Amino acid sequence: RGEMAKSTQLIDNEVFRAYATYTAIVLLKMMLMSLVTAYFRLTRKAFANPEDTASFGKGESAKKYLRTDPDVERVRRGHLNDLENIVPFVGIGLLYALSGPELSTALLHFRIFTGARILHTFAYLIPLPQPGRGLSWAVGYSVTFSMAYKVLKTAWLL
Amino acid sequence: RGEMAKSTQLIDNEVFRAYATYTAIVLLKMMLMSLVTAYFRLTRKAFANPEDTASFGKGESAKKYLRTDPDVERVRRGHLNDLENIVPFVGIGLLYALSGPELSTALLHFRIFTGARILHTFAYLIPLPQPGRGLSWAVGYSVTFSMAYKVLKTAWLL
């Protein structure tokens, strides 16, 4: 069909292909946080829902696993920080990819953001001493601001 | 205008129409969690902000409603789980819809994901015994991974 061909042309655009690649990577990285949370919940035996502790027995013996654990809470903070930062990247990045940037400039933005968020995750989970986590956060944040500036300069219609 | 016609062609593409339909449905479902939270906050009288309890009187009589409630916290966990899983679906699903999949394959992905997330919400809110919630979560998670694989295979440009 004609329309089918038309819409697949977007993914033939090199900047859009780069956007698609890096967006898939950072979203998959964010999704991995769910598995890390599950791993810590199971190994630390720290759950949020009574039905999740049913396999450990009934009554008081299971109730003690309804608790917070520092490692679980740390992963959850990292996951929420991903949501707060990767959502703007995905949204602004799409508009940026459609605003006609140079491929090399776009790749620079996508690569630095993705590298910074992967570093941020390691800095949060190991954890590294500050300002490791803070700097990796700031780098990703700045990249998103830079893309937003290009979007607003190109598209501005209030 | 010519460009207007051009951009509406995307929504004429059947895979994109399917993506639009299921994305709107899962995002509306996620938005409903706000109303469910409000319902439980009002019926359980459990609020997070002092200004929300002002209508219950002043001072100590209102202060006692500044508390957490197990039902409210359960809905909030379900809402956050939606954010963690529906955000990757919306982002990766858009790229997937533009990567030229067969309509039948795309519909299969979108339908299973949407069904799994609706089941997940019921499993969380009723609540159903495990592994009901865990399985519905894993099904949606796997569908998103499958779409991400297709996106990376089609678009890969690092």
Added chain:
Amino acid sequence: RGEMAKSTQLIDNEVFRAYATYTAIVLLKMMLMSLVTAYFRLTRKAFANPEDTASFGKGESAKKYLRTDPDVERVRRGHLNDLENIVPFVGIGLLYALSGPELSTALLHFRIFTGARILHTFAYLIPLPQPGRGLSWAVGYSVTFSMAYKVLKTAWLL
């Protein structure tokens, strides 16, 4: 390249340009919540991670800053509320912009949503007495529903 030209035509579409402008604005507004959180964490000396308090000394002297603070928690609730509401706007708004609405109707939706979310942030942070925050939330919520209705009417393919 031909494809490059094709993809930049999307950003030449006036409705899409309006979408890009308002989406960049609300996502930047959401990102500002991170800076507000950091400001309150530093001035209230209330941190979530031990490594963040290392500069205040070692052992017990630093440990006392690992605490929650009402102002920090308030900003974090506002940030999470942004995520819960701006994510649906960005996703549904994109589909809406591609569904061929009138420019004036689209602008009305985008402007009201953006204004309502800015008001919501002020209502949360000052804080304003209710129903200030509740109404600004409901206005943004309704705009997103209205866009979802248009998307489902135009794209419906289940």
